[in-house]
Amino acid sequence: MSGHDNGRVAGEGGFRVPRGSASPGRYGEQVFRPQDEGESERIDLAAAVYDATTLARLRRLGAGPGRRCLDVGAGTGTVARSLLREAGVTEVVAVDRDIRFLTSEPVAGLTALEADVTSDRFEPGLFDLVHARFVLMHLPSPARMVRRLAGLVAPGGVLVLSDAVDLTTDGAPDTPYTLAMRAMWRGLRDTIGTDVTWVPRCPQLMLAAGLESVAAEIHVPPLEPGSAISRFWACTWDRARAAMVATGLVDDAAIDEAERRLESPTCAGLSPGMLTAWGRKPAQPR
Template sequence: MSGSPASGGHYGEDLFEPEHPQEAERIDAAALVYDPVTTDRLHALAAAPGGRCLEVGAGTGTVVRWLLEAGAAEVVALDRDTGGLGTLAGPRVQVVTADLRDEGLELGGFDLVHARFVLMHLPERRRLVSRLARWLNPGGWLVLGDAVEVPNPLDSASAYRRTMDAMWQALRSTIGTDTSDVPAYPHFLREEGLRNVAGELVCPPLVPGGPLARFWSETWNRMRPALEETGRVDSAVIDEAVAYLASPRLAELGPGMMTAWGQRP
């Protein structure tokens, strides 16, 4: 695992506060794009029907609802802030407001543990992979999804590239986000003794005004002070990058999501 700086910041506190009026909309824009990728994989693994499932970083609950519809016996929805889960609590749902890193957190065994866009923001991610694997019942699946970017090697100067690079730098220095070891997730799962390990990378289309473009626009606008502090961009560059995301000139392979999975023997 690559090292992360001692940022000291936290997702949801130093950046992307859940009480922000646009935060739920920003999260749901990404969910529109990535939920089909996630649920297709979970369906292919037959991981939910009749099982006890853990959704780490439950957000606004879109995957929790899918797991219930897919026939999960129980879903534990874990997040540091569960205000976005609304009225999800019920006889088959347990909402747990806690930090995954809390050493005293014990939730029992699961037939499915799923975490999407969570571990990349936590400098302790390798240790947490071990923890999540330990929570699996025999035959249970661990499914991890995080961001991977495949940048255009011919572009280092456009407003889009400069803003995207500034974002990753700002995330790393502020809250410890690091995607550099995401491609190693299948190796991590094998090291935990899981079998049937595999992974896939999906880069959904980045189209003008689409949900993914809206997600990045809102993300960059919300991060403006942190982006400018990197020294890579100023307000004019960010404005140009945001306008590009809504322009018919948009032609980019945006960041994708790698999903890795493995099964407890």
């Protein structure tokens, strides 16, 4: 998610979302600001890597005609638009704290909603599919957020959550790449509260939230010179450079070397993976 909230905003049907003054330490304020040049391109590099995997899973879970979907932290809207154009869903409500990228390309059936999903007054209704990718890892209280998003799933519907799992620290050798990754995770934790340590527990959090048929999978894209994922990490390190250097784990020269290594055939590291977990709301109350 990205952007900042001031005042109030209304969605379709008169639905209103409170927007207070921006609090410090949030995604899109100190790093990954949507107003910065090149941020939409950075987001779209991730989309190029992960969208096919995400869309295939959503379709297998029933995304299709007649379905009403909520896409949380929709970013530039690639998943939301693909649900409409490729999966043929009836409606997608795409929510983000900053919707400038969502409104730049209107699509029939797409509603862009500027809102803060952490607000107690975020109540957009019930949906057949609720999806969030790389969102909860940047928010406090992931267990609470899983419960909140599960509460937006209609009976018989499905919640699908994807977040990063770090494969670059425990047991990984020290290389320019892994040192940069470790500095990135620590720097993001220190500045905006990013935490991926809980992500492997996401299926258990879904069970605790009352969902059934819970399962999960991990997708790890290969690091190859010139690939979208390698370019994404280089762009991300540039955005987070100040936070990374502040950790004391790396300096600017080390980050530059890590970026060069990404473009070298000698870079044999593992990219952080994307863990996707899903669970279905019981059709009838237990």
